[in-house]
Amino acid sequence: MALFPVTSGLWGWGAELACRLGIGSKELPCRNPLFSPHCLGHSQPAACPLPPLQSKVPGTCLLTVRVLQAHDLPSKDLVTPSDCYVTLWLPTACSQRLQTRTVRNSRNPVWNQSFHFRINSQLRNIMQLKIFDQDLVTSDDHLLSVLFDVGTLRAGELVHNSFPLGSKASKRLEVEFHLRSLPDCTEQLVSNGILVARELSCLHVQLKDMGDRQGSRSKVQLAVPGSCEGPQEASVGAGSFCFHFPACWEQELSIYLQDAPQERLKVPLNSLPNGQVVRLVFPTSQEPLMRVELKKEEGPPELAVRLGCGPCAEEQAFLSRRKQVVARALKQALQLDGDLREDEVPVIAVMATGGGIRAMTSLYGQLAGLQELGLLDCVSYITGASGSTWALANLYEDPEWSQKDLTGPTELLKTQVTKSKLGVLAPGRLWQYQQELAERTRLGHPPCFTNLWALINEALLHDEPHEHRLSEQRQALSRGQNPLPIYCALNTKGQGLSTFEFGEWAEFSPYEIGFPKYGAFIPSELFGSEFFMGRLTKKLPESRICFLEGIWSNLYAANLLDSMYWASDPGQFWERWAQDQATLEKERVPLLKIEETPTVAGRIAEFFTDLLTRRPLAQASHNFLRGLHFDRDYFEHPYFSAWRATKLDGLPNELTPTEPHLCLLDVGYLINTSCPPLLQPMRDVDLIVSLDYNLQGAFQQLQLVGRFCKEQGIPFPPVEPEAHELQQPRECHLFLDLDRPESPAVLHFPLVNDSFREFSAPGIRRTPEEQAAGEVDLSPKGSPYHYSKVTYSPEDSDKLLRLSRYNICNNSERLLEALREAVLRRRLRGRRPE
Known part of the structure; x- marks a missing residue:
C-alpha cells in the first residue's frame, strides 16, 4: 500500500x-x-562508483574522411540544379566546420575530397555532415544532414558508407572512412565516466611596434579557432593577450589588420616550443612594421571543476x-x-x-x-x-x-x-x-x-x-x-x-x-x-x-x-x-x-x-x-x-x-x-x-x-x-x-x-x-x-x-x-x- x-x-x-x-x-x-x-x-x-580517472590514455587515432559524391539531390531552384557543398563538423577534434568545394549545377555532385581529424577513441566522437545549396543572394539552403558515430569504426579498416538521404533509394551520400591508430601518441584525460577534460595549452601574445613611436592606433584582430577567449581585438603595443585551447588540436594563431584584412599572419601552434619566447615580424604594407612575441605554455594541470x-x-x-x-x-x-x-x-x-x-x-x-x-x-x-x-x-x-x-x-x-x-x-x-x-x-x-x-x-x-x-x-x-x-x-x-x-x-x-x-x-x-x-x-x-x-x-x-x-x-x-x-x-x-530538408509545412512549423x-x-x-x-x-x-x-x-x-x-x-x-x-x-x-x-x-x-x-x-x-x-x-x-x-x-x-x-x-x-x-x-x-x-x-x-x-x-x-x-x-x- x-x-x-x-x-x-x-x-x-x-x-x-x-x-x-x-x-x-x-x-x-x-x-x-x-x-x-x-x-x-x-x-x-x-x-x-566510477571515480574520476586521470592518466595518460592511449587511443589517439587519425581519422580520414573522404567525401566522394552524392546522388539525386533535391533542388531548391526550380530552374537550375543545386550548387552543392558538404560541411564536416567533429567538435571533439576541431572547432571549425570544414567544407568541400562547391560543385555547380549538378544533382549528382562529385567532390572526392579528403579531410583528416586527430581523435581520441575514449571520447564520444559524433561527426555531422551537412549538404548545402550555395546561394549568392540569400543564405545558403540546408538540404540534408547526417550524424555518424565514429565509434562504430575499427582501426585499420577502410569503410565505404552510402548514407540514404530520404525515402527514395537513389538519394544518397557516399563517404569513405579510414581510422588509423597512432600508438605512440597518448593524451592526459580526466574523466568521471560522463565528462572528459583534456590537456590544455595557453598562448601569450604581445604586439609591439618596430618603429620609434609606441602604441600605434592600428587595430589588429587575433584569433585561435576553438580557444576559450575567441577572437580578440587589440591595438599594437596595448598589452598582452592570452588564449586557452586544447593541446591535442592542430591550431594556428591568425593575426590581421582590420584596415587590411587581406594581410594575414598565420602561425601553427604545434610548431612552437613550450615555455620559450618566439619573436616574429609581421611584414605588413603599413608602417611601422609589427613584432609579434609568442609564448606557449602548458595550461593549468589541476581542474577547477570537480568531476x-x-x-x-x-x-x-x-x-x-x-x-x-x-x-x-x-x-x-x-x-x-x-x-x-x-x-x-x-x-x-x-x-x-x-x-x-x-x-x-x-x-x-x-x-x-x-x-x-x-x-x-x-x-x-x-x-x-x-x-x-x-x-x-x-x-x-x-x-x-x-x-x-x-x-x-x-x-x-x-x-x-x-x-x-x-x-x-x-x-x-x-x-x-x-x-x-x-x-x-x-x-x-x-x-x-x-x-x-x-x-x-x-x-x-x-x-x-x-x-x-x-x-x-x-x-x-x-x-x-x-x-x-x-x-x-x-x-x-x-x-x-x-x-x-x-x-x-x-x-x-x-x-x-x-x-x-x-x-x-x-x-x-x-x-x-x-x-x-x-x-x-x-x-x-x-x-x-x-x-x-x-x-x-x-x-x-x-x-x-x-x-x-x-x-x-x-x-x-x-x-x-x-x-x-x-x-x-x-x-x-x-x-x-x-535529417531531411523540411517541407513547406515543416518550415511553417519551425517558424x-x-x-x-x-x-x-x-x-x-x-x-x-x-x-x-x-x-x-x-x-x-x-x-x-x-x-x-x-x-x-x-x-x-x-x-x-x-x-x-x-x-x-x-x-x-x-x-x-x-x-x-x-x-x-x-x-x-x-x-x-x-x-x-x-x-x-x-x-x-x-x-x-x-x-x-x-x-x-x-x-x-x-x-x-x-x-x-x-x-x-x-x-x-x-x-x-x-x-x-x-x-x-x-x-x-x-x-x-x-x-x-x-x-x-x-x-x-x-x-x-x-x-x-x-x-x-x-x-x-x-x-x-x-x-x-x-x-x-x-x-x-x-x-x-x-x-x-x-x-x-x-x-x-x-x-x-x-x-x-x-x-x-x-x-x-x-x-x-x-
Whole structure:
C-alpha cells in the first residue's frame, strides 16, 4: 500500500519494514543501478562508483574522411540544379566546420575530397555532415544532414558508407572512412565516466611596434579557432593577450589588420616550443612594421571543476558534524534511553517548494513550528526553490540562526512583506541599478535582464543592499549548528526548446554549485567566473547573493511555451514527456541519424516553434562546463541515466558543455519542487518533510516528482492519495514504498486551512471573537497570497505565519512517529548480516 493514513500507528510500518528487509539475510535487495548492493548498510555516503580517472590514455587515432559524391539531390531552384557543398563538423577534434568545394549545377555532385581529424577513441566522437545549396543572394539552403558515430569504426579498416538521404533509394551520400591508430601518441584525460577534460595549452601574445613611436592606433584582430577567449581585438603595443585551447588540436594563431584584412599572419601552434619566447615580424604594407612575441605554455594541470558524482569532501565532513547535533536532538525529542551511534542517525531533510512571498512567509512559520517542537536540530538538509530560497538566504546571513528564537527574524520579515513597494522603481533606485549592472559588465559578467530583476527583487525584500555571499554561509555550517541549505534552479536552452523539453537540474550550496546529471561541480565562490576544459581561465569576484536569488526565482527567462504549460494542466505535457522518454531510451546515442530538408509545412512549423520557444529575456552566466567532452559510454553511466530527461541527451554535440553560457530558470516551469538534490543516492536521505506552498492541487507537484522518478528509475514512494483526500486534503500525509527500502519516506504538508479554522493553537478551540482570524483565503484565484502579490497587509501576513506554524505544531505526534520510524529504519539497515 503506497499511502498510509497517519492517524494510525506507524509502528506497524516499522514491523513490516523489518520483515521486508529480512534482517539476517546475506544481501539486501538492490533494484537501482545508482545503489551499490551493500549501500544500505553504510552510515557514510558511499564512494562514487566510477571515480574520476586521470592518466595518460592511449587511443589517439587519425581519422580520414573522404567525401566522394552524392546522388539525386533535391533542388531548391526550380530552374537550375543545386550548387552543392558538404560541411564536416567533429567538435571533439576541431572547432571549425570544414567544407568541400562547391560543385555547380549538378544533382549528382562529385567532390572526392579528403579531410583528416586527430581523435581520441575514449571520447564520444559524433561527426555531422551537412549538404548545402550555395546561394549568392540569400543564405545558403540546408538540404540534408547526417550524424555518424565514429565509434562504430575499427582501426585499420577502410569503410565505404552510402548514407540514404530520404525515402527514395537513389538519394544518397557516399563517404569513405579510414581510422588509423597512432600508438605512440597518448593524451592526459580526466574523466568521471560522463565528462572528459583534456590537456590544455595557453598562448601569450604581445604586439609591439618596430618603429620609434609606441602604441600605434592600428587595430589588429587575433584569433585561435576553438580557444576559450575567441577572437580578440587589440591595438599594437596595448598589452598582452592570452588564449586557452586544447593541446591535442592542430591550431594556428591568425593575426590581421582590420584596415587590411587581406594581410594575414598565420602561425601553427604545434610548431612552437613550450615555455620559450618566439619573436616574429609581421611584414605588413603599413608602417611601422609589427613584432609579434609568442609564448606557449602548458595550461593549468589541476581542474577547477570537480568531476565526481558523490557529495564533496566538505559536505561529507559537515554531515559527520551534523550527525552529532541530530543524535542529541533525536535522543531528547524521542526520549531514547541511550545515545545513537553514528550509523544509527537518520538523514532528515526539509524540502520547500516555490511560491513567491507566500513561500517565503510560510517557510518562516513552519521552521518556527519545528523549532518550537525541538525538531529543527533533527534536520540535516533544507532545500528551497524560487520564493522559499529568499527565506533561506535571509536566515543564513546569521551563522547561528537555528539556535536562536525566530521571533526577531519573523518580525523583520513582516516589516518587509507589508511595506510599500512603490519606491523600487524610483529614479534614484534605477540609477543605482544601472551603476551596479555597468560595473558587473565591466568585470566580465554577461549582461542580461535577470541581473536587473535580481536588484529589483532585493529592493522588494530589503531596505538596503546586502553584501552577503553564498560561500559565506559556510560559517553557518562550521560546527554543524544548522542544516545544509541547497538551492535549486533549471538550466535551459535560449531558444528552440521549451523548459519542458530541455531542463537540467542545477543545485547551489555554500560548498558547491553543479549539475548532478553531469557529475560536475565548482566551488560556490567561483560561480560566474570563466572556465574552459574544466580549468579556471578568468576569476571574477563572487556575486552578491541577490544575483543568485534572481536566478533561483527567475520567471523572466520563460518562453511562450513555458507560459502555456504553467497556465494549463501539466498532466498533458507530462504525457508527452513520458512518450519522449520512451523514444529516447530506444534510440540511445544515435549511431546514424539522417535529417531531411523540411517541407513547406515543416518550415511553417519551425517558424512557430521558434516563436514559441525564443527567450527574449534569457538569463546568461558563464558556463563552467564549457569545452568539456563526453566519455564514449556516457549515455550508460548510472548517474547520467538517472537524470537524463531531455530531447538532446543522446546528442552530445548539442548538450550544455558546448554552450558558452548557462541559461538558468525558476524550477516552477518544470516541477515546483526542490526535491531532486535529496534524491541523490549518496546523500542517503531517510525522511523528507515536504512543505508544499501551491494553491492549486495539494498533491499535484509531488505527484509530478513521483512520475519523474518512476520514469527515471529513481527510488521514490508512489504518491497515490485517496479520492476523499484529493477533495479535502489534511494537514499531513505520509507516503512510503515498503517494496523499495532505499526510497525515502515523505511526510507531506500541503498549504491547507483545515483545523486552523476551529483551533488557534493545538488543542485550543477558538472563541467566537477569534473565528475571523481562522479564515485564511487559499483559493487559486483572488487569494491575497497569489504569487503576483508582492505586498501583504499586516493581517494577512500574520494569518499565514500562524497557519503555517500551526500546521506543523498540530502534527507533532505524526512528526515524532515518522522520526521514530526513520531511526528504526536506519538501525535495521545498519545491522550487519548474521
